[in-house]
Amino acid sequence: MPPTDAMPDAMPDPNADLLEARAGDALTLPDAEARAAWSATVRAFLAHGTQTPERLADTLERAPDFAMGHAAHGLFCLLLARRELVAVAEEDWRRAEAARHAAGAHPCEAAVVDALRDWLDGAPSRAAARLDATLADHPRDAFLMKLVHAIRFVLGDAAGMRASIETVRGAYDADHPALGFLLGCHAFALEETGAYDAAERIGRRAVELCPDDAWGLHAVAHVYDMTGRAEAGRVWLEGNTAAFAHCNNFRFHVWWHLALMYLDKGDTDRVIALYDEEIRRERTDDYRDISNAASLLMRLEIEGVNVGGRWEELARLAETRIDDRCNVFADLHSMLSLGGGGRRAEADALISSIALHAEEASDMGRVAAEAGVPAASGLDAYFRGNYFSAFHHLNRARPRLASVGGSHAQRDVFERLAIDAALRAGLAGEAERLIRERLALRGALDRFACERLEKVESLKRAAHIMQDEGLRAVPV
Incomplete structure (x- = not known):
């Protein structure tokens, strides 16, 4: 395994057949046209391209017995965390199984089919472990590399993301057409595990090698956010x-x-x-888009900004997702949306739904129990103005909050809310503790932390004055 700062000098051909990197002839693809369609699918997936669904549909039209293609569609559905797509993913698994029996399956294909079954059975962590085991035998497979990265991201498994990439990093030489995309994933995993210098350097190289590597680009943006360099981040993006x-x-x-x-x-x-021109340009109810919007509005409100009626749109969409129970990260951002939009009854219904999820014997059920229920209760208390209770619920969720998935930057909205709740409740010492713990994770003070530390000092001074016996009135 090369050191994290090892960089290739050559530029790989971005238009090369991605399957050449992994002895792709072993795949159960009937001809060169189907092979080219799958290679295009993989590249679009690596680049987060809009054409990924169309490329995959083209592949399956050309190769209806391609088990990996059907299983990939099912896993893509599950990554979207929508209740109605679970049935679609189940049907994808049945098609993949039928294709495996009809045409056979390369070990990589079989692993993806079985990983889909793992997740459908409530164990995405088992799916990730299965894919990583297969990736160890086929380290140059860029599709497996990105797929397991995506699943571990949903699981909030930063260490697993990093270990997965570093296990196969040495197999990606300068000629590998997906080298830039691998470096982008490596940069993100490094950032999420606190290796900020290496993450910035490798992320920049990823974008040099693959100018459309949005994941690598955003990994560098994460570094700037976590190290308090907002102006450098602005210039970069x-x-x-x-x-x-x-x-x-x-x-x-x-x-x-x-x-x-x-x-x-x-x-x-x-x-x-x-927010208006880009972030909510398309008013979808995709949980990732809702999380962008709700967490940004919440950050603005914490800063005292009046966001107008923007919560209303998010609250209406969140009402339709109360019973999804697919992804706790999504549920918590629905709680933000409902709370911001003043939907008290709907927020209560979502808390009950998360509690039901917590009773399931599944990976996400455990996350709901350990982090989802206390975090949702804390958000509800915050919106009701019960800041003492909000702080204690959110503080109880914090040790397990990474398990809901997402990144440090995304989950930071819950850190900010916990700190804000502590300050509003007059808990200066607790607020300072949270700020210091946040600083230890991030590596630098940002404006939010600096201003809250000033508030902590103000509360401490006020408390000192209140406790000064010399300033008390003396009875006549």
Whole structure:
């Protein structure tokens, strides 16, 4: 395994057949046209491209007995965390199984089919482990590399993401057409595990090798966010908008990162403009888009910004997702949306739904029990103005909050809410503890932390004055 700063000098051909990197002739693809269609699917998937579904549909039209194609569609459905797509994924598994029996399956194909079954059975962690085991035998398979990265991201498994990439990194030489995309995944995993210098360096190289590697671009943005360099982050993103213009709704998330840079600079007018013009350009109910929007509005409100009627749209969409019980990260952002939109009864219904999820003997059921229920209770208390209770619920969720998935930057909204609740409840010492713990994770103070530390000191001074016996009135 090379050191994290090892960089290739040559530029791989971005248009090369991605299957050549893995002895793709062993796949059960009937001809060169089907092979080219699958290679195009893989590349679109690596680049978060809008054409991924069309490329996959083209592959399956040319190769209806391609088990991996059917299983990939099912896993893509599950990654979207929508209740109605679970049945679609189940049907995809049945088709994949039928294709496996009809045409056979390469070990990589079989692993993807079985990983789909694992997740459908409630064990995405088992799916990830299965794919990693197969990846160890086929380290140059870029599709497996990106797929397991995506699943571990949903699981909030930063260490697993990093170990997965570093296990196969040595198999990606300068000629591998997916080298840039692998480096982008490596950069993100490094950032999420606190290796900020290496993450920035490798992420920049990823974008050099693959100018459309939006994941690598956004990994560098994460570094700037976590190290308190908002201006450098702004310059990086605004100078590379072409790297994510081709993306599916992931482009909204990259715009969200730019909004965070402007928020840290105190330019809330620009944040609102980015929200309206880019982040909610398409008013979908995709949970990733909702999470971008709800967490940004929440950050603005914590800063005292009036966001107008923007919560209403999110609350209406969140009402339709109360009983999904697919993804706790999605549920918590639905709680933000319902709370921000003043939907008290619906928020109660969502808490009950999360509690039901917590009773399931599944990976996500355990996450709901350990992190989802206390976090949702804390959010509900916050919106009801019970800040003491909000702090204690959110504080109880914090040790397990990474398990809901997403990134440090995405989950930071819950850190901010816990700190804000502590301050509003007059818990200066607890607020300071959370700020210091947040600093230890991030590596640098940002504007939010600096201003809250000032509030902590103000509360401490007020408490000192209140406790000064010399200032008490003496009875006549």
